[in-house]
Structures are given as structure tokens and as C-alpha cells.
Amino acid sequence: MAVYIATRVVRAIVLLIAVSIVSFVLFTALSDANPAPGASSGNFFDYLNAVLLHFNFGYSARNHQSVLSLVVGRLPASLSLIAGAGLLAVAAAIPVGLVAAMRPGTRFERIAMRTTLGLVSMPAFWLGLIVLYLFASDIGKIPIFPGAGSYVGLTVNPGRWFTSLILPWLVLAAIEAAIYTRLVRGQLRAVMDEDYIASARARGVAEPRVVWRHGAAAALAALVAVLGLDLGGLIGGAVLTETVFRIHGIGLLGYDAVLHSDYATVQGMVLLAAMFIVVMNLIVDIGFAWLDPRVSVA
Amino acid sequence: MSAGGTPVIEVRNLVRRFPVAQGLLRRPLGTLAAVDDVSFDVISGETLGIVGEHGAGKSTTARLLARLLAPTSGEIRFQGRNIAAARGAELGQLRRDVQMIFADPTSCLNPHRPVGASIGEPYAIHALHSGPGERRRRVEGLMQRVGLDPAHHDRYPHEFSSAERQRAGIARAIALEPKVLIADEPVAALDPSLQTQVLNLLRELQRERGLTLVFLTTDLAVASQVCDRLAVMYLGKVLELAPNEALVVFPRHPYTGVLLSAVAGAPRKRELITGEMPGRGHVPSGCRFHPRCPKAELMCSGHEPPLVDKGGGTVAACHYPLTAEESDSRLAAGAVEGTP
Amino acid sequence: MSEPILSVEGLRVAFETDAGTVHAVDGISYTVAPGQTLVIVGEPGAGKTVSARAVLGLTRGPATRGGGRVMFAGRDLAALEDGELRQVAGDAIAMTPSEPLSAFHPLYRLGAQLAEAVRAHHAVSPAAARDRAIGLLELVGIPDPHRRIDVYPHQLPPGLRTRAMLALALANGPKVLIADDPTRGLDITAQAQILALLGVVQERLGTAIVYMTRDIAVAAEIADEIAVMYSGRLVERAGTEQIFVAPHHPYTWGLLRSVPHLGIGVAELTPIPGAPPSVIDRPGGCHFHPRCPYAQESHRRIDPQLRPIPGEDGHSVACLLEPKIRRRIWRGLEAGQDPPSLASLASVMPEEEP
Numbered sequence: 003m004a005v006y007i008a009t010r011v012v013r014a015i016v017l018l019i020a021v022s023i024v025s026f027v028l029f030t031a032l033s034d035a036n037p038a039p040g041a042s043s044g045n046f047f048d049y050l051n052a053v054l055l056h057f058n059f060g061y062s063a064r065n066h067q068s069v070l071s072l073v074v075g076r077l078p079a080s081l082s083l084i085a086g087a088g089l090l091a092v093a094a095a096i097p098v099g100l101v102a103a104m105r106p107g108t109r110f111e112r113i114a115m116r117t118t119l120g121l122v123s124m125p126a127f128w129l130g131l132i133v134l135y136l137f138a139s140d141i142g143k144i145p146i147f148p149g150a151g152s153y154v155g156l157t158v159n160p161g162r163w164f165t166s167l168i169l170p171w172l173v174l175a176a177i178e179a180a181i182y183t184r185l186v187r188g189q190l191r192a193v194m195d196e197d198y199i200a201s202a203r204a205r206g207v208a209e210p211r212v213v214w215r216h217g218a219a220a221a222l223a224a225l226v227a228v229l230g231l232d233l234g235g236l237i238g239g240a241v242l243t244e245t246v247f248r249i250h251g252i253g254l255l256g257y258d259a260v261l262h263s264d265y266a267t268v269q270g271m272v273l274l275a276a277m278f279i280v281v282m283n284l285i286v287d288i289g290f291a292w293l294d295p296r297v298s299v300a
Numbered sequence: 301m302s303a304g305g306t307p308v309i310e311v312r313n314l315v316r317r318f319p320v321a322q323g324l325l326r327r328p329l330g331t332l333a334a335v336d337d338v339s340f341d342v343i344s345g346e347t348l349g350i351v352g353e354h355g356a357g358k359s360t361t362a363r364l365l366a367r368l369l370a371p372t373s374g375e376i377r378f379q380g381r382n383i384a385a386a387r388g389a390e391l392g393q394l395r396r397d398v399q400m401i402f403a404d405p406t407s408c409l410n411p412h413r414p415v416g417a418s419i420g421e422p423y424a425i426h427a428l429h430s431g432p433g434e435r436r437r438r439v440e441g442l443m444q445r446v447g448l449d450p451a452h453h454d455r456y457p458h459e460f461s462s463a464e465r466q467r468a469g470i471a472r473a474i475a476l477e478p479k480v481l482i483a484d485e486p487v488a489a490l491d492p493s494l495q496t497q498v499l500n501l502l503r504e505l506q507r508e509r510g511l512t513l514v515f516l517t518t519d520l521a522v523a524s525q526v527c528d529r530l531a532v533m534y535l536g537k538v539l540e541l542a543p544n545e546a547l548v549v550f551p552r553h554p555y556t557g558v559l560l561s562a563v564a565g566a567p568r569k570r571e572l573i574t575g576e577m578p579g580r581g582h583v584p585s586g587c588r589f590h591p592r593c594p595k596a597e598l599m600c601s602g603h604e605p606p607l608v609d610k611g612g613g614t615v616a617a618c619h620y621p622l623t624a625e626e627s628d629s630r631l632a633a634g635a636v637e638g639t640p
Numbered sequence: 641m642s643e644p645i646l647s648v649e650g651l652r653v654a655f656e657t658d659a660g661t662v663h664a665v666d667g668i669s670y671t672v673a674p675g676q677t678l679v680i681v682g683e684p685g686a687g688k689t690v691s692a693r694a695v696l697g698l699t700r701g702p703a704t705r706g707g708g709r710v711m712f713a714g715r716d717l718a719a720l721e722d723g724e725l726r727q728v729a730g731d732a733i734a735m736t737p738s739e740p741l742s743a744f745h746p747l748y749r750l751g752a753q754l755a756e757a758v759r760a761h762h763a764v765s766p767a768a769a770r771d772r773a774i775g776l777l778e779l780v781g782i783p784d785p786h787r788r789i790d791v792y793p794h795q796l797p798p799g800l801r802t803r804a805m806l807a808l809a810l811a812n813g814p815k816v817l818i819a820d821d822p823t824r825g826l827d828i829t830a831q832a833q834i835l836a837l838l839g840v841v842q843e844r845l846g847t848a849i850v851y852m853t854r855d856i857a858v859a860a861e862i863a864d865e866i867a868v869m870y871s872g873r874l875v876e877r878a879g880t881e882q883i884f885v886a887p888h889h890p891y892t893w894g895l896l897r898s899v900p901h902l903g904i905g906v907a908e909l910t911p912i913p914g915a916p917p918s919v920i921d922r923p924g925g926c927h928f929h930p931r932c933p934y935a936q937e938s939h940r941r942i943d944p945q946l947r948p949i950p951g952e953d954g955h956s957v958a959c960l961l962e963p964k965i966r967r968r969i970w971r972g973l974e975a976g977q978d979p980p981s982l983a984s985l986a987s988v989m990p991e992e993e994p
Contacts, residue, residue, distance in 0.1 A: 106702075107702070196742070197737055197739065197742030197743075198742055198743065198744060198745050198746065200693065200698045200737070201735075201737055201742060201743045201744070201808075202745065203696070203698055203726070203729065204693075204696050204698055204729050204730060204734070204735040205729065205730030205734070205756075205757045205760060205808065205809075205811070206726045206727065206728070206729040206730030206731055206757075206760045206761055207726070207730070207756060207757075207760050208723075208726060208760065209722065209723070209726070216745050219747055220745070220746070220747055223747060293747065294746065294747055295746075295747065295792040295794070295795075296746055296792070296794050353827035353828070353829060353830075354827055461915050463915060491683045491684055491685075491854070491915075491916060492683055492854050492855065492856075492895070492898075492899060493683055493894060493895065493898060493911070493912040493915075493916065494911070494912075494915060495898075495899075495900075496898035496899070496900070496909045496910070496911035496912075497911040497912075499900070499909060500909060500911060518827060518828065519828075519900075520828065520902060521857065521899075521900045521901050521902045522900045524900070524902050525900035525901075525909060526900075548902060558829060559828065559829060560902065561832070562828040562829045562831065562832035563828060563857070563901075563902045564828070564831065564832070564835070564855060564857035564858045564860065564861045565856075565857030565858070565859075565860035565861050565901060565902075572829075572832060572833055572836055573829045573832070573833070576797060576799035576800065576830075577799060577827070577830075
């Protein structure tokens, strides 16, 4: 296990360096006017030194701030959105997916599968606009929840923080939950066809225990691995959701930076997002190895 | 076939090591000798069986003989010439003379090409019979010879049964009229009722073309039916090599005895081997069979016995070989031949 | 022979697939008595695995049709609800799959799974279940059971996995063990060890064993009775000696004549012509007729039933040839004569089965 974790950490570091290189090459080619962060020379080693050792991602000319401080300032809003939506999505997806898998052909399964298919096909910005049109307190037909631009920080006003995030959470969670529901259902169905499930039945293990202890446990272990892969999707959805709801998080920061050709900010964000995904994948890999003892051997 | 014929392949002190790496940086821990100082001759026109269980080094031996792998040290002489380090044109010629048949026939048939094209591929590689009509005629001839319908020339591998695919693999192997065929578990993957069809085909081809056959198998019953001489391998070493009859009736190495008595349905006193096959890289000291050997003495853990001539064409590597009485007592349960 | 403990009568399993209906098991019947071993010999695709799983209702599903009876202790298991069946499964009747690792859940330790198998049928404390688990590993000859109990299945060396699989099946001292080719893929010395172990266990527990294998030599080794399975049906059933000395079905003849056995000198092996039929498109009449050198026109139409052979106690065969003719052919084959020509047989052969 220790060897496995060490291997993964080394791989993550190598991957980060590779991402830095690609990002450096891309952005140097794109903009001569905005040299890479930390180095007016445009020298690659200065750049690596700045990024990896000093955590210096450059300086945004537009906002007169370092990219790092910009991002750190926006982090709480994005984390609130992503964590809340992620939890909500998983909490909805697991029971619905498991029940749908265990009751094939029932009305519940049909409805669940059609709903999730619909949600998967909806872009986040479109669903966001619809939700605003229906429920936002300012423009909505049924004005019950705070609408776009109402976000305030948790430390400022916890009550308003919560209510302002209800609609964004629902939008982002609905789409992610649809994906996860289909994944959970697919995983459990695949697992229930495994020989070891038949073997458990052959030993006389009662069906509920077969489903939960044997089936669901294996299906959810597999789900953890897939969640790591889907992080990029979650972040992409968050960017769109923040833009629609005018939440001043990292997504909106990036959106504005792109609109105003603020290369330093875009590049810094690309790097930070990549780091985030690499680190989260590392955590998922280790978590998966802890759940499935076969993994650390391979 | 006695050992007195002309050797077509002479193997001397053949060693093939594979690196064993472990840990984060794939730090080489050392090497594992899959084939560890092995010497034997393959006589022209005979069928030499190499029998052993998983991990014995059979497949590595097969690949070394066909020079799909290069040996770490030692000699492989083909028709008197050392080919251990052959390269380029010399290796190309060797590939024509020594062909291999694999356990999984799909491994040599491209799933996206008609079977006829795969059978004729050696002609393409060696730029032979280049006229398309000519090549097709030859491939159809080969298909007919191995019992495939030439009309199926343009079908794809998935349209054939496993036994037919193995026939196609054999057709491909004999396309260049090799002198030696190396068959690595050629029937292990086939349904029992089809194994005999393929075994008989191999024997017919051998008789008809004067082929030399090296037959590697875990199945001692198959080997005893097909081969003239048998070599028994264990953890990378040949422990005994003898004419088929001598080996079956009067095995000298205790491992051979255990192996014979383990053949299901064989009418003989069971002599169960103890313990499990040692894992990768854990080769016991001295005689590598001693921890599981019913006759092991102190000597066996300290000194590795050399292969010694025991008379009657048998060589065995054992300090305390089985006696005639011990062999007889195992046979007492019934005749060797015939069904139980 | 004592009263049978398990009696399977006309067992059928058919699956609906996209390619058509697979009649995997097409009406098989057998019995097995306590302490006895029945070996079902058949090639891959003959339906051995499905018939093994069907006994404990493991083939049930929306796309499956079953039929026949599985009589055990006065009850028809095939008619039981899943819940009731689970009280028998793993307790009085145990089963082992053909691949040892597929018996185990990959995410739980060996000890937990052995204990679960015990606790599924007996209300014992976790500590008692663990002791029992260690005892089971000892029973099947796994060295160092106190340590091995805490490993994950994949961490067991391959040589011990088959033993661990048997420990799991033997958890509650079953009266019947259905073993689906447990030595497939093992080296012959390991196979000999496992067969010997089964013998010891059978002697100690008095277990009836139904053993599926493709290898008739294994059958020779352990069987009291052999049933030959071909294309979803049993074509011949008899005591072990009868099968080898006086076989009646042409497929059995083919098996015996084609399978190599340890011998001196190079004997001619006679292959069975053709290949086993596909599971979906099975031939009409006698399923073996396309490969049978003695097949008559009528054999394409008439389904042979597995019937006792008059004058041969405990020997049944599903063949449309007359017993007298079959005996003559086998004697000829044994004496090394070529198979008699069809024409010479036709004169003494009835067109329809009597």
C-alpha cells in the first residue's frame, strides 16, 4: 500500500510538471504581449521555478492583483457550490441508482432512467436560465428563491449564503446526479451479474445482504473511481453555473478573464484547475485502493 | 527413435534470465532464470516432448528454440551452427527452418484479415510465390492439407471454430516447409473431442514431411502418446530425459514418478506430492525439487545433482534416483497401458 | 446402493438471447446417494455449468425458463421460493464454481466470507464463526490458517485458491456438494492433491458429490457413477466400470477412443469427427447424429430417451441403435476393427425405435 501511494504521488508530480510545460508552450505561443508568470524573460525554467517553487502564477494586469490572490479570494464561493452540489448529487444518485438497478422493468426504473437521460442532455447554462425564469425571486414566475447575483459569503451571512445557493446547487446537482444515477445503476447491474454474487447466493446468503453487502459495496467502490474521472465535468458545470447565477467564484473569474483577454489569469487558472484535478484524482486513487484491496497490487 | 540419430538442434547450458523489478523505481531485485542451464539434443525426425507444470520454463524454452527470444547465455546449435546470437539474414533463414505453433491460435491470425491472407503471410514476408494466383493456389493447397475447406479462404478467424483456427495456425507454420516445428501446448485450448483431430494432424504432417517436432505440454498423457522422447522440466531445469517408454515404465527422477502417478485415471498407486510449487524467484537450494521430494536427504538441499546417464538412453538429475522396485510397486495396481 | 439423497428429474433450463433461445439443459435426470460420487462428463457448451447452477436456482431470471424437479429431503427445490431455497443452499447443498476466485467477493477478507457462510445458516457468535473458519482452512490443508484467514482472496497463492474455495463450500458440512470442474486449469500434481482432498472430505462427512468435468480421465479417478453429457442432454449413465468396459453410446465410444491416456508406445487415437453443435442451433432428433458414423435417416427425427438397457443393471443410454448392435460395434472397435459399414448394420436395424 505504501509503495502504491508513493507511486501515485510521484506520478501526480510528474503529471503536474507536464501540465505546466504544455500550458507554458501554449500560452507563450498565444500571447507575446503577456509573458509567462514570474518571468518577463519568457524563460521556461524561470517559469517552472516561479510556478512550482514559489506558487507564483503571475499578475493580472486587468485586476491589478496577483493571480493567486485573485483565485484564493474566489475559492470559497466555488468550493461552496461544488461541494454542496457534489454531495447533493451523490446523495440523490446512490439510492435512486441502486433501486433502479434492483427493480428492472418497473415504473420507478423507467421514470428514473428517462428523467436522468433528459437531465444529462441539458446544458447547465440552459437549465440554469430555465430555473431562474421559473423560481428566481426577482424575475421568476414563482418567485421563491434568491436569483442571480444574490450570492454572499458564508462568513458574511450564513442564512443568505444558503438560500442564495439553493438554485445553483439544484442546477449543478441535477445534472451531476443524473450522470451518477446512471453510473450507479450500470455498476450495480454489472456487479449483480458477477459470479461472486451467484456464489454468495449459492452459500445461502439472504438476498438483502447479497444486494447490499456484496453488490452495492462493490458497485460503490467502482463509483469512486469514476467520480475521480468526472471531476473535470463537475468543474466545467460549475463554471457555467457560476456564470449564469453571477456567483463570484473561480468559474466567473475565468469567464471574465477569457472575455477580456486576461491571459495571465487564464493561464494561472488552467494551472490551478489542473493541479486541483490531479490532487483530487490522487485522493480518489488512494481511496479506491483502500476500498478495493486488489488495486494496490496491480 | 533413439538418441543415436543426427541431432538437428543441440542445446548447451542454455540460460534465459528475466529481470525482476519491484517497488517505486522498478528497482531490479535480481533476475529470475526461467530456463536455467539446460542441455539437450533434438534428433532429426523425432518428436521430443517437453513436459512440465506451470513455471517449469517450457514456453521460454520454446521461444528460445525458435529464437523469438535471445538466450542470456549458452548455445543453441541448429544443424551445427550456433544461432544463440543470430541476427539479420541468418535469423530470417532460421525463421523459415524453425516454425512455431502457439497454444492460442488466434494469436497468429489477424482478426481483421481473411484467414487465407494470414496463412499466406509468410510468403509475403519472405517474398515468395509473389503472383497472386500462385500464392492463393498454394494457400488453398495448405488449407486442404490441414483439413480446412479451401473455399473458406476469404473467411475471417471468428467464423472458424477453435480447432479450425488451430488448423489454420498449423497451415501457416508449415507454409515455408520448415525443418522443425515447435508446438507450445497446441491442443490445450481445444475441446477434448477436438484435441485428437489436431494431434493426429501434427503426426501425419510429421510423418509425411520428415518434420522434427518439439512438443511442449503440461499433459503427460498427451505427451506419452505423441512423443518419442520426453524431457521433464521443473522450475527451469530438465530433471529427466528419456525415451517415452523408459520414462513411463521406469522413471528415475522422483518428480517424474510423482508426475506419472498424478495423471488422472492412470492405474497406479497414488503418490501425492506435498506442498505447493515455489513462487516466482524462490528457487530452492541444491536440487530444486528437494522440498517436495519424497526421497530427499540432507545431500539434496546442499548440492544440485547434475544430469547423469542412467543407461537405456535415460539421463536424470538426482542423487537418489528411483529404484526398479519402487517403480514396480507403483505399477503394481495394473498395467500401464489401456484404460483403467 | 443406498437411497438417493438428491434426485434431479427432467431438469430444463432455457435462456432467451438476442440470437435465439438457448436450450442449455434439455431435460436431464440423475440421482446421487450419500457418500457417492457422480461425475458428469461433457465438453464445454454441453450444459454442465448451467445444470450445476440450476440445482440451487441460480439460473433463475427474467429471460430464463426452467423445468423439471430437484428432489432433496422430500421437497422439490425447483418449486421453492428464493428465500426458502437459500436455507438449503450453502447448508445441506453446496456448490463450487469452476474458477476459484469467482467464489469470493473481491473486497472482503477470507475469514469474513467463511464466517458469513457459517452465520448464514447458524446463529453463532462472530468469534465462534472465526474459529470455525480457521478449522475449515485446516480441513482443506491450507498451511498457516491463522494468518491466511486475514488475507484477501487474490492474495492467496494460486495453488491454495482451489482449496480455499472448497473450504467455503464445506462451511456447513454439506450433504451434497456440486463441484463444477474445480480442477480445471490446475497442474496435474495439484489436481491429484485436490481429488485426494475431496476423497478425504467425502469419507469424513459422507457427502454426496456431483462433479462436472470435461476430462473423462478425472471421472475414471473418482466416480462411482458416470453420466455423459452432450449438447444439453445426458446420453449415457452407468457405473464407472461399465462406462469404460461396456459403453453403449457412440459419443462415449468416441470419447474413450480419442482421449489419450498414459501409455507405452504411440497408439492411434481416433478422433470424433466434426465439432460439437452450437448451443442455439441444435440438430433435431438425436443431437449427436451429425457426428455419428452409425446414424440413420430416422435418427434425424426421433428424440432418443435415456432408458435402462435390458440386462445391464444401472446402465442407461439414449441411443436409437439396438443394444445388440451397439454391443457388437463396441466389441469390434475394441478389437481394433474398423467401424462396420452402415449398409451391413442397416439390414439388422429397425427403422423406428421399438
